[in-house]
Amino acid sequence: MIPGFVAFLQDIGYLLDLFFQVLQRLTAIVTRRALILEQLWQAGIKVVHVVLLVGVFIGMIVSLQTGLELARFGQQDQIGTIVAISMAREMGPFITATILAATVGSALAAELGTMAVSEELAALEVMSIDRVALLVMPRVLALAIMCPILTILCDTIGIIGGGFVADSQLNVGLSLYYDSVIDSLQDTNFFLELPKDVYSGLLKAFCFGVIVAVISCGAGLRATAGALGVGNATRKAVRDSIIAIIIANYFMSWLFFQA
Numbered sequence: 001m002i003p004g005f006v007a008f009l010q011d012i013g014y015l016l017d018l019f020f021q022v023l024q025r026l027t028a029i030v031t032r033r034a035l036i037l038e039q040l041w042q043a044g045i046k047v048v049h050v051v052l053l054v055g056v057f058i059g060m061i062v063s064l065q066t067g068l069e070l071a072r073f074g075q076q077d078q079i080g081t082i083v084a085i086s087m088a089r090e091m092g093p094f095i096t097a098t099i100l101a102a103t104v105g106s107a108l109a110a111e112l113g114t115m116a117v118s119e120e121l122a123a124l125e126v127m128s129i130d131r132v133a134l135l136v137m138p139r140v141l142a143l144a145i146m147c148p149i150l151t152i153l154c155d156t157i158g159i160i161g162g163g164f165v166a167d168s169q170l171n172v173g174l175s176l177y178y179d180s181v182i183d184s185l186q187d188t189n190f191f192l193e194l195p196k197d198v199y200s201g202l203l204k205a206f207c208f209g210v211i212v213a214v215i216s217c218g219a220g221l222r223a224t225a226g227a228l229g230v231g232n233a234t235r236k237a238v239r240d241s242i243i244a245i246i247i248a249n250y251f252m253s254w255l256f257f258q259a
Helices: 002-024 033-043 045-071 076-117 121-124 130-169 174-184 194-223 227-257
Strands: none
Touching: 002 130, 002 194, 033 045, 033 076, 033 130, 045 076, 045 130, 076 121, 076 130, 076 174, 076 194, 076 227, 121 130, 130 174, 130 194, 194 227
C-alpha cells in the first residue's frame, strides 16, 4: 500500500516537473514552429471527423432523453436550453478531451515510448539536444490549442444534432429550439464578453488538452522493456488521462459554478 502511494506521488511530481519544463521552453515557439504546425495537424485535422461524429450523436442523445422526460410535463420548449448548456459546459469539452486522449494521447505515448526503448532519447541527450523543447513542448502546445477549437466544433454540431431530434421526434420546431439555445447563452460575463457557459467550457478544454499532452508525453518518455513497455506506456497514458480529466472536470465545475 505504502510503496504504491509513494509511486503515485512520484508520478505526480514527475508530471508537474515536466509541465514546468514545458513552460520554461515556450520561448522556443518560433524556432520550433514547424514541429508545432505538424503537431497541430496530427492533433486536430486528423481527428476532427471523429469529434464531429461523436458530437452530433451526443447532442441527439441529450435531446432525445431530456425531451422524453420534459414531454411528460409539457416543457418540450426547454430542450434547446438543456442541450446548449450541457454541451457548452460539460459534454463538449469532456467528449473532445476523451477522444483526444484515446487517439492523439495514445499515439504520443507510443511514439515517444518507441523512441525511449530504441535509445533515440538517449542519443538526443548525448548530442546535447533539449528533448523537452524538441519533443514535448510542441505536442503540449498543439493539444492546448486544438482542444478548445475542437470543443467549439463539438458544441456546435451537438446543438445542431439536438435540433434535428427535437424537430423530427419531439415536435419542437427548429425556430423555437434555436431561440431557446440563443436565450440560454445570452448571459455574458466580464471575461472576453462571452457567455459564462461558453468560456468555462473552453477553459476546461484548454486545461484538458494540457493534461492529456503532459500525461501522454510523460508516459512515453518513461517507457522501458521494449515493445511490452511501449504497450504499457500507451495504456497508462490513456487511463491516467481520462481519470485526470474527470477529476479536473469536477473541480473546475465547482470553481466556475459553485464558488
